[in-house]
Amino acid sequence: MAFTDDVWQAAAGLRAAVHAHPFNQELAAGSLSRSAFAHYMIQDGLYLQGYARVLALGAAKAPAADEILAFSKAAEVAIVVERALHAGYLDQFGIDPRAAETATPTPACEAYVNFMLAIAVTDSFAVLAAAVLPCFWLYQDVGTAIAAKGAPGNFYQAWIDTYADENFAAATERMKGIVNAAAADAGPSERERMTAAFLRCAQHEWLFWDSAYHERDWPIKP
Template sequence: MAFSTDAWQRNARLIDTIQEMDFNRALSAGTLERDVFKYYVIQDSLYLAGYARALAAAGVKAPDSEAMLTFTGSAQEAIQVERALHASYFEKFGIDPAQVQAAEPSPTCLAYTSYMLGLAETAGYAELVAAILPCFWVYWEVGKRIDAEAGPDNPYRAWIDTYADESFGEAVQAVIRHVDRAAEAAGPDTVAAMHHAFMRSTQYEWMFWDAAWRREDWPVKP
């Protein structure tokens, strides 16, 4: 069994829970509160800065030129596509770019990016790409389901179209192939570490949407 198939099956209950989260159901219905989505977009901008660095690190660690191109290209695309998407929402929802620059990551955002960047510094290629995969794959699955349910006048249609798009699906499939190849070349201990990394990042995906729904803030401030 391919690593990706095994990892998805092991985390199927958690992924199903993500699909049914209040944030994603309200996004699908077009009823998500504007302030909740504004919070999400700002935190997502902060997250993607760290995620792009993790992708770039995977490119540096990659064992061959094909994988190197996939991950370094994904790092560049993550910045370009998300900047364009976020910019459109910054304008639509009246978000001042200076507000984004001044924003601090939520506890969950900081924990997720710190986890990913920690692996980029200390883990091998296989474990790192296993941690990177859920952000790609879970977003694609969520995007496809919401796309099938949401109407054309959904106020969040640009977000939906980005993650349900065929080109994004092709990028997801490319990352899955590289993760599976890494697992095929790895020993049992590394494969076990890959499964743990995939699981932990999937948990963080749930936590990130939950934090946006609650508009999570630091409980104690100076």
């Protein structure tokens, strides 16, 4: 089996928890509270700024031109394409995009971004590639599943369409191919770190949705 098949199977419990989370269940039904979704959109925008930096560092570490282009393009998409999605919802919520971009990251957002940045700085391209994959793959998986059962006239249809889109699926497949190629060249220790990074980032994805659903912030502020 390919490396991605192995880690996808290893993450079966995490994937089930992601799909079963009330954030995604209620988003599919269109019943998710607007307040929770606004909280999510603000934090997701902050996350994507960090994610784009991680992808840019991946481009710098990439071993060949194809990987450089893939990571560079993914960084661009994280900022340009998904910012457009956020802008539409923020406008409906009456939230100033500039205020959203300068908001304080929650513990869940900050922990996820810092974990990936640490890998980008201290570990190999292969481990970094495995770390960024859950953000592609889990969103594509969730978006596709919700699109198949989503309620008609869903307020969150634009979000669903973004991650159920065939172009996003194609980008996910490209990233999986990069990860599998890197894993094929990796030794046992590096493959173990790739697996650990993938699974930890999948856990961070669940925590991110959970934090948004409960609108969690720092419990103690200065």
